[in-house]
Amino acid sequence: MKKIYLASAAALALSASGALADGHIAHIFPVGEGDFNWDSYTAYADAFDLSGQELTITGPWTGADAELVNSVLDYFESATGATVQYSGSDNFEQDIVIATQAGSAPNIAVFPQPGLMTDLASRGALTPLAPETADWIRANYAAGDSWVSLGTAVGADGTEGLYGFFYKVDLKSLVWYSPEAFDEAGYDIPETMEDLLALNDQIVADGATPWCIGLGSGGATGWPATDWVEDIMLRTQSPEVYDAWVSNEIPFNAPEVINAIETFGVFARNGDYVNGGVEAVSATDFRESPLGLFTFPAECYMHRQASFIPTFFPEDADADFFYFPAFEGEDLGSPVLGAGTLFGITQDSEAAQAFMAFLQTEISHEVWMAQSGFLTPHSGVNSELFASDTLRQMNDILLGATTFRFDASDLMPSEIGQGIFWSGMVDYVGGEDAASVAGRIQDRWAEIQ
């Protein structure tokens, strides 16, 4: 019996090492072909040799996104000889906290928002990035300073440092529509918020419904509404007021914020404006909500959602987007709301440090952007490589914004931004008064300070 065990164990060990020794990784884009910055790849490969080392990465990307990130990691593996284990989790936010507290953290964690990252940094769970990284970001990222400050946190020792490296950015200020449906009804793309409000009424007058809004997202129900409020904040207040709101220098129930919530209510609390009536707004899952754009006749004409949403469109859907417009009367330029993922080191190692350098190569951005759903502030990449014109246009919005601000709810303490702000918006859509919702959120915020 014992012999059989040993033999099979040995066989398993052999086959495992055999698979690794093979070392032949099928790259999605063959090295040296196409207009990629292959120089950045070869220069990186020459500089780093991590043969036999292992690197573990945990992140929020699962399914199709996990395949995409793995296609990028393939290049890191072949350049350095290291093996990378990426595991994605739908409950990343909770898993990473447990893993760091249990001492079983991966080498690198991919944070979907800076709030959690700063939290972990303050508990001493993160290793600061190499000192020259901040300068690199300032030199190579559009609006580099803002990315550096978003990635900066105060460590357990009380000193400030750069802990997070932004890679893959999402653009939020987008309104999705079906060009076919717009053409047929003869609607023009609204250039200003005033036009958009007029379009709402015109669509209603034509006997149709302007918007599909869905706030449902399981335990996270309500988050899409927070994006609406943030986008409207940027369109009704100066960026300074927005920043003061994020840091609670002005209270959550300040008139500026209540006004933004109520402006969102103009869209979401009007039964004529939303598909399925007001009740459907919080009951509909955000992934299903855009489907109404593509039915015939169209259940709705517009859907405000971030750049990731086409993942949930029907396969043959013909969709386009326009910039969620600013009020002409407010004179605040063209503000853009966005978000992004940051990489942080949760378990330092030579390979982890080398990986952060890999993220600074053009090729690590280009591989993903040439496939789908990837925007980057990296100014050195070849923008011809974007998989579609849509993506290129989005990146242009990102690079051409007069104001760029990060998703406020992601910057607030997680208890607010990923808790009561969400449920508060559900209550607001359900009929509660904006001032009392905002007051409750402010009370909770005051408690944790």
Add this chain to the structure above:
Amino acid sequence: MSPVLQGIITIVVGVGGCVGYFYFANLFLDKVLFPAKGTNAGRNINRANMIRPWVFLFPAIFALGLYLMYPVVGSFFRSMYDRAGTEFVGAGNYVRLFNNPDFRQAFLNNILWALVVPAVTTFMGLLIAQLTDRLKWGNIAKSIIFMPMAISFVGASLIWKFVYAQDPDLGIINAIATSFGADPVDPLQIPFWNNFLLMVILIWIQTGFSMVILSAALRGVPEETIEAAIIDGANPFQVFFKIKVPQIIGTIVVVWTTITILVLKVFDIVYTMTGGNYGTEILPSFMMDFMFRDDGQATAVAFVIMLVVLPVMIWNIVQARKEMR
């Protein structure tokens, strides 16, 4: 190291360690500590036999202490520290909880759950057990009612999400309502009553459990007592309520309390159906709100849950013991 090898080594070390512990502890006791020879042989044998059970029990007691007592005591201390666990705040977390209207709502909802679900489940179980007892197809009916027990809470919630869906093409409630010309509503957004719609799911899952136990108990009622009652002219209702129920009251209480404990722990249903929105928050889903954010508050909620469960648990154990006698 290959995971298979790791697993095998773990098993060998684990099992070997256990056997080794008992063997060598025994040996040590009999040969070294109290050897059964020499002048004190008799006294030594007695002493060894007095200590032996404790030596054998030690691993179990140690494990219970480590995995049961330590977390309880540790949680209690943890609940008296602030969100990061650095500053002692005494009862501060509890004071804050009871001042929080959301907590009070969750607490009241939980009480509602604890009152309604066990009562309805036990009653339905008893009713079905009695009604299907003499039927030819009773066993088939019982199997069908028992089936939801096999479904996970999240799975059951998803099924009921379709039942309650606002879209009349999916949700049966709205299908019926709209066929009478009413506007479709989202049943889960009707305040207060939505709590009961969520409870229905748990009742649907648990009725099978209470039915099986109570059906066994009903069959255990001695035939003579029933026959005597019938001869004395009792009608079926009297037979049921005055003869059968009093004889199985112990089982009913055990079923009742078992389900009460389950209700106080239930979390998945609320989390998947409403995420605690629309006033359906209960204590465990409220705790989830603070988990990974404010450890002090979260453990305080956990402790409140434990305090509420504890009396029911003790009552349950007392009743189960009575049953066994």
